[in-house]
Amino acid sequence: MATLTEAATTRRSARRVRRPRVRAAPYLFVAPFILVFAAFSAYPIFFALQLSFTNWHGAGALEIIGFANYRYLLTSPDFWQSMATSGVLWLLVVPAQVLLALTIAVALRKARFRGLFSAALIAPFVTPLVAMAQVWIILFDQDFGAVNHGLSSIGLPTIGWLTTSAGAKVTVALLVLWRTTGYAVILLMAGLSTIPADVYEAARIDGAGAWQQFWSITVPLVTRTLSFVVVIGTLTVFQLFAEPYVVTGGGPFNATRTAGLYLYKHITNSDLGLGAANSMLLVVMVLALSLASIRLLRSREDS
Amino acid sequence: MTTQLSHPLSRRTLFRGAGAALVAGGLGACAPGNTTGGDPLPSSSATEPPSGEITIWDRTGDLYKVFDKAIASFTAKYPQVKVNHVAVDINAKLPATLISGAGVPDGAFYDDALLTGVAPHLHDLSQLIEQYKSDIAPYKLGVVTVDGKVVAVPWDLDPGLLFYREDIVAQAGVDPTKLATYDDLLGAARTVQQRFPQARPIHLENDQFLAQLWIDMFANQQGGAMVDAQGKLTLDSDPYRTTLTWLDTVRSQGLGTLAKYTQPTDLQTQDNGTQVFVPWAQWFVFAPQQLLKASKGKWRATALPAWQAGGARAGVMGGSSFVIPAKAKNPELAWRLYEHLVFSKEGYTTVYGQNDVYPGGLNTSIPSYLPALDPDQPLFKTIDALGGQDLWKVAVEAGKQVPGGYTIPTWWGKAVDYFGVNVQKMLAGRMSPDEVLKTSASQIQKNLMGPN
Numbered sequence: 001m002a003t004l005t006e007a008a009t010t011r012r013s014a015r016r017v018r019r020p021r022v023r024a025a026p027y028l029f030v031a032p033f034i035l036v037f038a039a040f041s042a043y044p045i046f047f048a049l050q051l052s053f054t055n056w057h058g059a060g061a062l063e064i065i066g067f068a069n070y071r072y073l074l075t076s077p078d079f080w081q082s083m084a085t086s087g088v089l090w091l092l093v094v095p096a097q098v099l100l101a102l103t104i105a106v107a108l109r110k111a112r113f114r115g116l117f118s119a120a121l122i123a124p125f126v127t128p129l130v131a132m133a134q135v136w137i138i139l140f141d142q143d144f145g146a147v148n149h150g151l152s153s154i155g156l157p158t159i160g161w162l163t164t165s166a167g168a169k170v171t172v173a174l175l176v177l178w179r180t181t182g183y184a185v186i187l188l189m190a191g192l193s194t195i196p197a198d199v200y201e202a203a204r205i206d207g208a209g210a211w212q213q214f215w216s217i218t219v220p221l222v223t224r225t226l227s228f229v230v231v232i233g234t235l236t237v238f239q240l241f242a243e244p245y246v247v248t249g250g251g252p253f254n255a256t257r258t259a260g261l262y263l264y265k266h267i268t269n270s271d272l273g274l275g276a277a278n279s280m281l282l283v284v285m286v287l288a289l290s291l292a293s294i295r296l297l298r299s300r301e302d303s
Numbered sequence: 304m305t306t307q308l309s310h311p312l313s314r315r316t317l318f319r320g321a322g323a324a325l326v327a328g329g330l331g332a333c334a335p336g337n338t339t340g341g342d343p344l345p346s347s348s349a350t351e352p353p354s355g356e357i358t359i360w361d362r363t364g365d366l367y368k369v370f371d372k373a374i375a376s377f378t379a380k381y382p383q384v385k386v387n388h389v390a391v392d393i394n395a396k397l398p399a400t401l402i403s404g405a406g407v408p409d410g411a412f413y414d415d416a417l418l419t420g421v422a423p424h425l426h427d428l429s430q431l432i433e434q435y436k437s438d439i440a441p442y443k444l445g446v447v448t449v450d451g452k453v454v455a456v457p458w459d460l461d462p463g464l465l466f467y468r469e470d471i472v473a474q475a476g477v478d479p480t481k482l483a484t485y486d487d488l489l490g491a492a493r494t495v496q497q498r499f500p501q502a503r504p505i506h507l508e509n510d511q512f513l514a515q516l517w518i519d520m521f522a523n524q525q526g527g528a529m530v531d532a533q534g535k536l537t538l539d540s541d542p543y544r545t546t547l548t549w550l551d552t553v554r555s556q557g558l559g560t561l562a563k564y565t566q567p568t569d570l571q572t573q574d575n576g577t578q579v580f581v582p583w584a585q586w587f588v589f590a591p592q593q594l595l596k597a598s599k600g601k602w603r604a605t606a607l608p609a610w611q612a613g614g615a616r617a618g619v620m621g622g623s624s625f626v627i628p629a630k631a632k633n634p635e636l637a638w639r640l641y642e643h644l645v646f647s648k649e650g651y652t653t654v655y656g657q658n659d660v661y662p663g664g665l666n667t668s669i670p671s672y673l674p675a676l677d678p679d680q681p682l683f684k685t686i687d688a689l690g691g692q693d694l695w696k697v698a699v700e701a702g703k704q705v706p707g708g709y710t711i712p713t714w715w716g717k718a719v720d721y722f723g724v725n726v727q728k729m730l731a732g733r734m735s736p737d738e739v740l741k742t743s744a745s746q747i748q749k750n751l752m753g754p755n
Binding site: 141163 | 423717722
């Protein structure tokens with residue numbers, strides 16, 4: 001028994017001896033990041049979480065009201081309408097963006113002057129939104145807009161682009177598409193450039209046509225980039241604020257009041273507790289949607 | 304809770320939906336538990352010339368330039384004062400700044416309709432305003448008073464007027480001086496339409512925020528408001544029902560042009576003669592002066608029609624005031640500046656007088672300070688874009704008829720999501736006036752006046 005105890009003690013001592021010394025240097029190097037992250041990311045998140053359980057309006061002491069904000073939002077038609085609006089915009093924007101961006105990226109893969117095309121594609125992304133929104137308002141005006149003028153000149157009925165619920169959603173979606181597709185193209189071009197040329201060569205030798213190559217090589221090998229594009233698109237749509245704010249003001253009839261715009265309303269109204277709860281719900285929903293999108297794409301990659 | 308300044312010391316035009324972007328990284332500054340405002344402020348001796356430095360926010364655009372010149376008249380008078388005059392998207396920035404407490408200005412221009420929403424973050428100016436109370440338009444004094452405290456220095460008055468196309472009205476044989484009631488206006492619209500079949504003579508506002516503001520003007524004209532003096536909801540009432548019924552008649556009889564103020568459809572239809580009558584605030588005059596082309600010089604202004612024969616011929620649409628945040632570093636000095644701009648002849652004459660932006664003077668509103676409202680002492684010149692009309696006289700006469708006793712509820716801006724949107728639906732033929740009032744009242748009661 002004593003022998004066993006001595007042996008165990010010896011092993012423990014040996015382990016203590018072998019344990020590496022903790023060095024301070026790595027921690028010192030990462031400390032600036034940790035501090036900045038704590039101050040500007042972690043603290044605001046925890047503060048927002050704390051706020052979401054209060055009815056704070058920006059003044060006075062915090063009064064804890066439990067889950068009242070969450071209950072209010074989850075039973076509020078306005079909240080669900082804003083989520084539904086963002087959902088519809090997601091359906092209008094993200095699939096179209098992926099399809100468009102992938103098509104353009106593949107088309108540009110062998111094109112000359114790729115740098116020039118890339119610059120042209122990124123231009124909408126860096127154009128001041130307010131200026132573009134004003135152009136959009138003029139283009140899509142019900143009575144005097146160029147779009148309706150074009151439609152009527154070829155005998156088609158005009159559309160209430162800014163005056164009907166459905167039309168306004170499409171108008172906002174088109175602006176988002178116009179602004180963000182170029183960015184997605186750049187990402188996908190980077191993704192495509194990592195696919196080795198000999199994979200395509202082998203497929204050609206095996207008799208694969210262009211469509212087969214695209215569907216069986218390009219899409220699976222660029223899935224990770226596509227996942228990233230979808231996640232970025234999802235985040236963009238659910239945080240969408242500036243486009244509907246400037247072009248439609250959230251109208252007509254609140255038809256373009258997105259989740260981001262609805263959240264902004266709470267902040268504007270100094271309903272900071274409600275706004276914080278809304279943002280927490282938004283985080284959960286966007287996270288779920290992003291993960292579902294990734295899983296869907298990954299399952300395609302795995303298969 | 305507004306903060307009391309302990310001792311007395313001694314715009315424009317286009318309303319936009321209010322907004323406040325949350326300032327990233329500024330949360331540390333809005334530590335909860337801070338009360339609005341600090342200790343009672345020391346009084347400055349009226350005999351001692353003011354000195355120090357203040358930061359003043361004004362709305363970006365024409366008004367910034369107007370006030371820049373007016374502020375120069377203050378600093379010329381008091382050279383020891385330095386004013387940092389900053390052009391800011393106030394509706395977007397001020398609420399967040401007041402909450403965060405970071406970079407708070409000493410004074411800021413702010414829309415009256417949004418005052419109640421930020422009132423807890425402002426100084427109580429009641430004692431300072433006391434000496435001027437009897438000289439302020441009653442309507443204006445009402446809107447800057449929140450919970451019995453004056454929370455802003457009242458600036459302009461924006462009486463509603465009836466703007467009309469003089470050339471078209473004359474060709475149709477309509478006498479604008481005979482438009483005494485809104486029924487007369489309907490009749491005039493029909494007459495114009497008979498003469499010009501493509502005309503949809505009466506403007507119908509399609510922006511939800513502006514539509515609410517616009518309808519409140521009509522309600523104010525009838526002595527109504529969304530809430531009574533006790534704060535009880537009075538939306539579902541005769542003034543609003545009468546207004547909405549009239550607007551619905553305009554819509555259903557094809558007598559109106561549905562458009563958003565100053566958006567392409569609005570400007571085009573005003574220029575091409577589709578719109579002939581625009582019952583709107585005085586600040587509509589900006590459009591003929593700056594935006595309209597073909598119809599420039601063809602517009603005129605007259606008093607609004609009355610809702611009943613002999614009734615009030617004016618209501619107010621919009622307006623702005625100056626606020627002094629509770630967290631301002633130098634509130635006394637900000638007060639001195641605003642006192643100069645609003646209540647001194649030199650100040651208001653400079654504000655409304657000629658400048659680079661308005662060579663004939665600022666004519667989009669009139670002062671709310673009654674001694675400034677002499678019909679025979681115009682602060683701005685006659686307006687070429689109105690065919691040389693003396694708008695000052697028309698506006699001053701209207702301004703004096705504005706009913707007082709108007710209360711802006713704290714949730715006025717939030718109500719746009721309900722009342723403003725439902726009005727939009729009515730003007731699209733999707734709701735009746737009664738449905739708008741009943742639904743809006745119920746939504747406002749539940750969402751804005753309930754426990755949350």
